[in-house]
Amino acid sequence: MTDPHSCPASDHPARDPSPSILIVEDDAPTACAIAAEVAALGCRAVLCDTFDAGLNEAATGRHSVIVLDRMLPGGDGVDAIARIRAGAGGGAAILMLSALGRAANRVEGLEKGADDYLAKPYAPEELRARLRALLRRAGTQSESHDLIAFGDMEIRLKARTVHVGRVHVAVSPREFDLIVHFARHEGQVVTRRQLLEQVWNLHFDPGTNVVDVHVGRLRRKLEEAAGRPLIQTARGEGYVFTPLSRNAT
Structure with missing residues (x-):
């Protein structure tokens, strides 16, 4: 798991009752940039930097939204979607965030069960808008x-x-x-x-x-x-x- 102290926007789940967004991203600067946008929305960011760590954290069921990179140490984020959906965290909305931004890549991610797909590089305001929409959707389901x-x-x-x-x-x-x-x-x-x-x-x-x-x-x-x-x-x-x-x- 990425060191939460390296990203001021992140916090420990036990200390913060605000909505939690799990970020599974192995590039530390990118993860911290996403965490900053999550904090700007008034949410808590929890960071993981490997495929297995992301699956384990998703299985806690604590997160409203999961931001999932595709190319992770240990596996492809697309392959994680079905396993997340089958576990305790299956109710979370999933945003696939990837440098693989061709139409075929986006279609694959969505067909595999992602709720949204955003290609890198992205505009911070677009990421915030996508996260807001997913948080609203998650709010209809508890x-x-x-x-x-x-x-x-x-x-x-x-x-x-x-x-x-x-x-x-x-x-x-x-x-x-x-x-x-x-x-x-x-x-x-x-x-x-x-x-x-x-x-x-x-x-x-x-x-x-x-x-x-x-x-x-x-x-x-x-x-x-x-x-x-x-x-x-x-x-x-x-x-x-x-x-x-x-x-x-």
């Missing part, structure tokens, strides 16, 4: 070690329960795993292949409609409790979880 919440919806991870307002939504173990995965990818298209790999742990097509059947059951239960559709179908692609939207597509 996650602790036990709770993921969207408005009146609460998902309790330890108890494995789902409530919409005062309504308890009775879900099967597989349906609970599905809704947690959807919640950690709120607003994003989640493909059937992703669900097979990350919820069923199947790395091949079983040749059945098992995903559609389970998603259909979960969708009906949530819609009955909420009085509105929460899982939309992205035709030809997969599904989108929109817990705060009241407009069906």
Whole structure:
């Protein structure tokens, strides 16, 4: 981990209740420059300078936003995204920040699950604007070690329960795993292949409609409790979880 004392903008998580932004960047001057912009937003910066250190810190689940470099000692930041999403820090918004700025690089990062992609060199005001937008997005979703919440919806991870307002939504173990995965990818298209790999742990097509059947059951239960559709179908692609939207597509 980068020495926090080398960047005046950074602080120790235990001493500061402000929103935390994790910066995974191996170039110390760049990391400190990003930390200064984070401090200007009134947030706390936590710095890591290797692939493994970034994954370990992300897994604490303490951070609202993760700024992730691509070319890190120990691995490619793009490869870290799926591992972050699958862990306790999966609810954080991820900004990929990289010198690889071609359209194909940006598309790859976004398709792998980054919420935004900013190429180096960047203007400090643009970085601040991107971080503000991600912080606003993170504000619609709150996650602790036990709770993921969207408005009146609460998902309790330890108890494995789902409530919409005062309504308890009775879900099967597989349906609970599905809704947690959807919640950690709120607003994003989640493909059937992703669900097979990350919820069923199947790395091949079983040749059945098992995903559609389970998603259909979960969708009906949530819609009955909420009085509105929460899982939309992205035709030809997969599904989108929109817990705060009241407009069906």
